[in-house]
Amino acid sequence: MTQQTLARRKAPTLAQREARLGWVLVLPASLVVLVLVLFPLLWNTGMSFQRIRLIELQNFNFLDFSDVSLRNYSRVTGVSDFWATIRTTVIYAFFGTVFSIGLGMWAALVVRKPFKGRSVVRGLMLFPYVAPTIAVTFVWTLMLNPTFGIVNEWLDGLGFQQVDFLNRQNFVLNLFGWHLTLPLALTVVIFFEAWRYFPFAFLFILARLQALPTELDEAAMVDGATLTQQFRYVTLPQLRGVLSVLFLLRFIWTFNKFDDIFLLTGGAAGTEVIPIAIVNWLRSRADLGSAAALSIVLALILAVLMFVYFKWFYEEE
Amino acid sequence: MVATTHKGEGGTKRKLTRHELEIRVFGVIKWISIGFFLVITVFPLLYMIGLSFKPISELLRNPNGFLPSWNDITSLETYREVLRPTDQGGQGFFTFIRNSAIVAFITMAVTVALSILAAYAAARLRFAGRKMVTWVILIVYLFPAVVIAIPLFVLFTRLGIRNSLFGLVIVYVAQTIPVALYMLRSYFQTVPVELEEAGMVDGLSRTGVIWKITLPLAAPAVAAVAMYVFMIAWNEFLFALLFLTESRELWTLPLGVQQLDTTEVPKTLLMAGSVIITMPIVILFFLAERFLTEGLTAGGVKG
CATH class of the missing domain: 1.10.3720.10 (MetI-like)
Known part of the structure; x- marks a missing residue:
C-alpha cells in the first residue's frame, strides 16, 4: 500500500497521464466557449439590470452595481405590443415547427422505397436547407413582390387581385359568406419556415425509417393491414422518438430565429418576434440594458416552455 | 371504406380490396408528391439563376418570363456590374x-x-x-x-x-x-x-x-x-x-x-x-x- 502511494507520487500513473492529456486537449475549445458563450450569458444577466445606452458604452463602468433596478424589465414588458410579440413568436415557432416536420415526414415517406433517380430527388430536396438564408429569403421576396413578382403575375392571370404578401398584416378571406381574417404576412413567414426547414426533418425521419425492421410491416401486411393502417399502427409509433427530438430542436431554434423574419419582412406587418425586438432595442433605440433584459425574458419563456414539454409531452426514444 | 366488399378469392366478379385500392392510389400520390417537392425546391433555384442574368428593365416589362435570353447569359452584364469595384461604378x-x-x-x-x-x-x-x-x-x-x-x-x-x-x-x-x-x-x-x-x-x-x-x-x-x-x-x-x-x-x-x-x-x-x-x-x-x-x-x- 505505502509503496504504491510512494510510487504514484514519484511518477504519474498511466491514468493520471491520461487525465492530464485529456484536460490539455479539451482546454482550448473549452476556453473559447467559456469566454465567448458562458461568460456573455452571465454578463448579459448583469447588464439587464443596468442602465446602459449605446453612446455611453465606451466609458461605462460595468462593475458599478450601485444603480441596479428592474427598470429595463418594466420598460420592455411595458411596451404596448409586448404581448403581441410573444404571441407572434409562439405561433410562429409552433406552426413553423409542426409544418416543417409534417412536410419532412411526407417527403421521407415518399422517397422511402427505392426508385430510379431517388438520390437525385433526395439531393435536390436539401436545397432550401443548405442554401444561404439571405439568398432564399431574397428569392422569396422577389417572387412575392406585388409589382413584378411571379406569384402575383400568376394570381393576375387567374383573375385575382395582386397581394402584397409580406407587407400586409391581415387578409380577409370570404368563404361562402364567412369572413375569415388571416394574418397574411405571418402565414407567409410560417410557410417559409416550413419550406426552408422541412429537409432537416426529412433527413432525420428518413434515417429512422430506413433503420426500421421490415418484418413488422410484412407481418402487418400478412395480417391484412392496408397501407394507411400500417402507417398508423406500425410505422408511426416507431417514429415517436425521432419526432419528439425533432420537435424539441426545431421549436427551440425557430423560437430564437432572427434572420429569416428580419430578411423577409423586417418584423413589420404583425411578424415582430422577440429576437427581432431585441435587435431593435439595440440598433434603433440604442438601449443595451433593455435589449439584454428582453433577451433574458426570451430565455425564461423558452425555459418555461421546455419545462412543460419535458414534463408532459416528451417521449424518450 | 371505399370498395371494400371482398367477394372471396374465388369470386368471379372480384372488386378491388381496400388494400389493393390503397396501393394504386398511393402509387399515384407518390409520384404527384415527388413532383410537388421537386417544384417547390427546384423552382426557386431556377428563378434565382434565371433572374440573375436579366436586366431589371426586362423583368419589369415581363414579370412572367424569368428565363434569360441567350444574350443575357453570354454578356454576363449583371454579374460584371455586381463584381466591379465601387470606384468603377459597380457594387x-x-x-x-x-x-x-x-x-x-x-x-x-x-x-x-x-x-x-x-x-x-x-x-x-x-x-x-x-x-x-x-x-x-x-x-x-x-x-x-x-x-x-x-x-x-x-x-x-x-x-x-x-x-x-x-x-x-x-x-x-x-x-x-x-x-x-x-x-x-x-x-x-x-x-x-x-x-x-x-x-x-x-x-x-x-x-x-x-x-x-x-x-x-x-x-x-x-x-x-x-x-x-x-x-x-x-x-x-x-x-x-x-x-x-x-x-x-x-x-x-x-x-x-x-x-x-x-x-x-x-x-x-x-x-x-x-x-x-x-x-x-x-x-x-x-x-x-x-x-x-x-x-x-x-x-x-x-x-
Whole structure:
C-alpha cells in the first residue's frame, strides 16, 4: 500500500497521464466557449439590470452595481405590443415547427422505397436547407413582390387581385359568406419556415425509417393491414422518438430565429418576434440594458416552455 | 371504406380490396408528391439563376418570363456590374467574396483543429472533463445566439475588435465548435480502440496515435465537419449585421446583399449576388452529398 502511494507520487500513473492529456486537449475549445458563450450569458444577466445606452458604452463602468433596478424589465414588458410579440413568436415557432416536420415526414415517406433517380430527388430536396438564408429569403421576396413578382403575375392571370404578401398584416378571406381574417404576412413567414426547414426533418425521419425492421410491416401486411393502417399502427409509433427530438430542436431554434423574419419582412406587418425586438432595442433605440433584459425574458419563456414539454409531452426514444 | 366488399378469392366478379385500392392510389400520390417537392425546391433555384442574368428593365416589362435570353447569359452584364469595384461604378462584390472567404476558411481551420483535440479526448480518454464536454455542447447548442449577441457586441466594442473580421471569426469559432465537437466525437467512438492500442504497442505516443492512426481513419468525418463549419460561417448573418454594418469594406456576402437591397440597386443585380453566395454551397453539397447527409443526421446542425 505505502509503496504504491510512494510510487504514484514519484511518477504519474498511466491514468493520471491520461487525465492530464485529456484536460490539455479539451482546454482550448473549452476556453473559447467559456469566454465567448458562458461568460456573455452571465454578463448579459448583469447588464439587464443596468442602465446602459449605446453612446455611453465606451466609458461605462460595468462593475458599478450601485444603480441596479428592474427598470429595463418594466420598460420592455411595458411596451404596448409586448404581448403581441410573444404571441407572434409562439405561433410562429409552433406552426413553423409542426409544418416543417409534417412536410419532412411526407417527403421521407415518399422517397422511402427505392426508385430510379431517388438520390437525385433526395439531393435536390436539401436545397432550401443548405442554401444561404439571405439568398432564399431574397428569392422569396422577389417572387412575392406585388409589382413584378411571379406569384402575383400568376394570381393576375387567374383573375385575382395582386397581394402584397409580406407587407400586409391581415387578409380577409370570404368563404361562402364567412369572413375569415388571416394574418397574411405571418402565414407567409410560417410557410417559409416550413419550406426552408422541412429537409432537416426529412433527413432525420428518413434515417429512422430506413433503420426500421421490415418484418413488422410484412407481418402487418400478412395480417391484412392496408397501407394507411400500417402507417398508423406500425410505422408511426416507431417514429415517436425521432419526432419528439425533432420537435424539441426545431421549436427551440425557430423560437430564437432572427434572420429569416428580419430578411423577409423586417418584423413589420404583425411578424415582430422577440429576437427581432431585441435587435431593435439595440440598433434603433440604442438601449443595451433593455435589449439584454428582453433577451433574458426570451430565455425564461423558452425555459418555461421546455419545462412543460419535458414534463408532459416528451417521449424518450 | 371505399370498395371494400371482398367477394372471396374465388369470386368471379372480384372488386378491388381496400388494400389493393390503397396501393394504386398511393402509387399515384407518390409520384404527384415527388413532383410537388421537386417544384417547390427546384423552382426557386431556377428563378434565382434565371433572374440573375436579366436586366431589371426586362423583368419589369415581363414579370412572367424569368428565363434569360441567350444574350443575357453570354454578356454576363449583371454579374460584371455586381463584381466591379465601387470606384468603377459597380457594387464591389469582389471585396465581399474575399471577406467571406477569409472568415469562412479561418473559422473552418480553427474550429476543426480545436474540435479534433477536444473530441478525441471526449471519445477516448478517461477523465473528469468528459462530462464537461457534453455540457459545453448542450449549452451552446440550445442557447439562443441573440442572448449572447448583446454582451458580445458590448465586449467587442470595448476591446476595439468589433469592426474587424477577426472579431467575427472568433464568434463563429465559438458558435461552430459544439457542432463540430459532437460530430467528431461520435465518429472517433467508432474507430476501433484495438488499432490505437496496436499503435501504442509499436511505440507511438498519444499524439502520434492521434496524428497517424485516428485522424487518417476519421478523414471523411473531418472533411464533412470542415464543410459544415465552412457553410455556417459562409451563411451567417446576425453577427455580421451587428458587428460590421458601418464598415462597407468589411461586409461579408450575406451582409452585402442585405445592405444593398435598396431602391437604388436593381433587384436582378442582387439576384446575381445571391447566386454568387449560393453556388459554392450548392457545389460543395453536390460533390459530397452522401457524406454531408450522414453528418447532418449525426450532428443535427443548428439552423
